[in-house]
Amino acid sequence: MCCLSALQSKGELEDLGDIGDSGEYNVYSTFQSHEPDFDYLKSLEIEEKINKIRWLPQQNAAHFLLSTNDKTIKLWKVSERDKRPEGYNLKDEEGRLKDISTVTSLQVPVLKPTDLMVEVRPRRVFSNGHTYHVNSISVNSDGETYLSADDLRINLWHLGITDRSFNIVDIKPANMEELTEVITSAEFHPHHCHMLVYSSSKGTLRLCDMRASALCDQHSKLFEEPEDPGSRSFFSEIISSVSDVKFSHNGRYLLTRDYLTAKVWDLNMDKGPVETYQVHEYLRSKLCSLYENDCIFDKFECVWNSSDSVIMTGAYNSFFRMLDRETGRGVTLEAWRESSKPRAVLRTRRVYTGGKRRRGDVGVDSLDFTKKILHMAWHPSENIIAIAATNNLYIFQDRVSPDAHTQ
Amino acid sequence: MFPKGTKRKFSDSADDPAPEPATPLQRQSLLDMSLIKLQLCHMLVEPNLCRSVLIANTVRQIQEEMTQDGSWQLMTQALAAAQCPADRLVASELLCRQTDPAAAAGGPKPYALVGEAYQEEEEEEEDSEECASEGEEGEQVFGTFEIKHPPPGPDPALEELFSDVDASYYDLDTVLTGMQAAPKMGPYDLLESLSSHGRISSFHIIYYSMNTTEARTNP
Numbered sequence: 001m002c003c004l005s006a007l008q009s010k011g012e013l014e015d016l017g018d019i020g021d022s023g024e025y026n027v028y029s030t031f032q033s034h035e036p037d038f039d040y041l042k043s044l045e046i047e048e049k050i051n052k053i054r055w056l057p058q059q060n061a062a063h064f065l066l067s068t069n070d071k072t073i074k075l076w077k078v079s080e081r082d083k084r085p086e087g088y089n090l091k092d093e094e095g096r097l098k099d100i101s102t103v104t105s106l107q108v109p110v111l112k113p114t115d116l117m118v119e120v121r122p123r124r125v126f127s128n129g130h131t132y133h134v135n136s137i138s139v140n141s142d143g144e145t146y147l148s149a150d151d152l153r154i155n156l157w158h159l160g161i162t163d164r165s166f167n168i169v170d171i172k173p174a175n176m177e178e179l180t181e182v183i184t185s186a187e188f189h190p191h192h193c194h195m196l197v198y199s200s201s202k203g204t205l206r207l208c209d210m211r212a213s214a215l216c217d218q219h220s221k222l223f224e225e226p227e228d229p230g231s232r233s234f235f236s237e238i239i240s241s242v243s244d245v246k247f248s249h250n251g252r253y254l255l256t257r258d259y260l261t262a263k264v265w266d267l268n269m270d271k272g273p274v275e276t277y278q279v280h281e282y283l284r285s286k287l288c289s290l291y292e293n294d295c296i297f298d299k300f301e302c303v304w305n306s307s308d309s310v311i312m313t314g315a316y317n318s319f320f321r322m323l324d325r326e327t328g329r330g331v332t333l334e335a336w337r338e339s340s341k342p343r344a345v346l347r348t349r350r351v352y353t354g355g356k357r358r359r360g361d362v363g364v365d366s367l368d369f370t371k372k373i374l375h376m377a378w379h380p381s382e383n384i385i386a387i388a389a390t391n392n393l394y395i396f397q398d399r400v401s402p403d404a405h406t407q
Numbered sequence: 408m409f410p411k412g413t414k415r416k417f418s419d420s421a422d423d424p425a426p427e428p429a430t431p432l433q434r435q436s437l438l439d440m441s442l443i444k445l446q447l448c449h450m451l452v453e454p455n456l457c458r459s460v461l462i463a464n465t466v467r468q469i470q471e472e473m474t475q476d477g478s479w480q481l482m483t484q485a486l487a488a489a490q491c492p493a494d495r496l497v498a499s500e501l502l503c504r505q506t507d508p509a510a511a512a513g514g515p516k517p518y519a520l521v522g523e524a525y526q527e528e529e530e531e532e533e534d535s536e537e538c539a540s541e542g543e544e545g546e547q548v549f550g551t552f553e554i555k556h557p558p559p560g561p562d563p564a565l566e567e568l569f570s571d572v573d574a575s576y577y578d579l580d581t582v583l584t585g586m587q588a589a590p591k592m593g594p595y596d597l598l599e600s601l602s603s604h605g606r607i608s609s610f611h612i613i614y615y616s617m618n619t620t621e622a623r624t625n626p
């Protein structure tokens with residue numbers, strides 16, 4: 001079953017089920033994950049808005065997922081029931097005890113199909129682990145632990161233990177005035193349960209080995225691209241801040257997203273990325289305006305496809321980019337209700353940056369910066385993608401090759 | 408677009424215009440904008456730390472550059488010479504401090520980040536109206552970026568005033584309400600002064616982090 005959860009600003013999660021004939025998904029289940037909270041100590045409200053969701057690897061019929069708001073992480077169990085036992089000897093259909101004298105023969109209860117019932121239950125609540133805002137959660141390959149990261153610290157939790165967590169990274173300086181860099185994203189390696197990566201607001205990546213010491217303040221590897229002196233501006237640091245970091249499925253590469261580019265790094269090469277893709281280079285000359293309207297602080301996610309041959313990330317104007325690593329080429333697609341009839345093929349879009357203007361090109365100044373595609377997901381084994389665009393969730397499937405290529 | 412394995416250098420592309428160095432006016436307006444953003448950060452109940460850090464770093468960068476070409480000193484001298492209302496004068500003087508001469512001589516160290524670590528438990532008894540009475544268990548660390556400039560002359564009154572500027576007035580309430588209780592310019596004052604003077608008359612970047620309630624679960 002293809003299980004997808006969409007996080008909403010009101011703290012709700014929606015699980016989506018099978019595609020219907022109309023091409024629209026029916027909502028499988030909706031539940032309130034987090035409620036608004038109040039920190040009495042600081043007199044601050046804690047928003048119920050969910051920042052991240054991560055599914056756990058499936059071990060039995062039920063699905064488990066972790067969801068987090070700014071401060072609290074929760075483990076949810078999603079189970080479905082589509083059968084019910086019928087034909088009890090001692091109870092009738094409504095569950096009332098039968099009069100034994102009326103029972104003249106024995107029957108074996110059978111399972112009969114019934115309407116699908118989805119049950120979502122909170123199984124664990126991991127609270128009081130973070131002083132700052134949680135930006136990432138990542139399930140470890142050991143299936144037992146996970147990490148949660150906020151601006152200055154990364155904690156390790158055991159899925160079964162809620163009153164204890166271990167701090168594994170702490171970059172808070174003794175004197176807060178010396179703070180110039182924060183953690184922006186963190187993830188566990190897909191295969192090595194001792195290895196994790198975290199990204200910073202200065203564009204660096206740090207690989208940590210938990211076997212080296214209990215506190216992984218000393219990175220085992222630092223990935224940093226030397227700055228290009230020719231392109232330095234007052235915005236250089238801001239646009240170098242990494243908004244998302246993802247290991248490839250094969251565990252050999254890292255994918256990062258900063259404001260204007262997506263970069264692929266080889267774990268064995270810390271001097272710089274091996275591939276750099278422009279997402280929306282036409283915005284480079286608009287950085288001052290984007291700083292003024294705060295768009296420059298938008299945090300875009302990035303994802304790999306199942307075979308690590310294509311990467312995808314979002315942009316403005318409901319555009320998102322698919323970048324083919326083999327050819328080095330990228331396409332711009334649009335997630336827009338009007339143009340997305342069911343079964344319709346997505347049209348390639350273009351932003352006009354000079355030269356010959358083609359029909360359908362969009363000018364840079366016509367871009368709608370309120371339509372940002374920040375969140376997205378790629379199915380772990382199939383060519384199905386989910387794109388979150390403001391109030392809509394789009395699901396697209398590759399018509400030509402719905403199943404992923406295997407390398 | 409990019410052959411696999413090629414590291415793209417921005418300067419290689421013919422399509423990219425190399426970013427022109429900012430004109431002094433652009434630089435000034437960027438500085439103004441950044442300071443407003445930082446001040447407005449505090450109007451939020453819980454500011455976004457990443458955003459605050461990035462903006463503060465940008466301000467630092469601008470100031471370094473302005474100090475290097477001497478325009479910083481020009482600006483701060485103009486501010487000192489400007490006629491400010493008396494009640495604001497205190498605030499400006501308080502905020503525009505002389506850089507440490509040794510540090511200035513050593514290299515561009517445009518301003519010192521003066522931090523007041525406010526440790527609730529260890530602080531001696533405060534004035535009741537200024538003390539945060541919420542009883543935080545943990546440590547509230549509060550830092551102030553102060554942009555400094557050579558003052559007209561040493562002023563013992565200022566020093567004394569500054570010595571009183573301990574963490575007590577940087578209490579929870581003033582921070583959260585945008586520094587209304589403290590004798591500093593609030594964000595609206597800052598905006599007003601911007602329009603009246605045409606430039607910033609005082610800088611007060613507040614950058615703080617709440618560190619109450621250290622995780623009880625730390626081993």
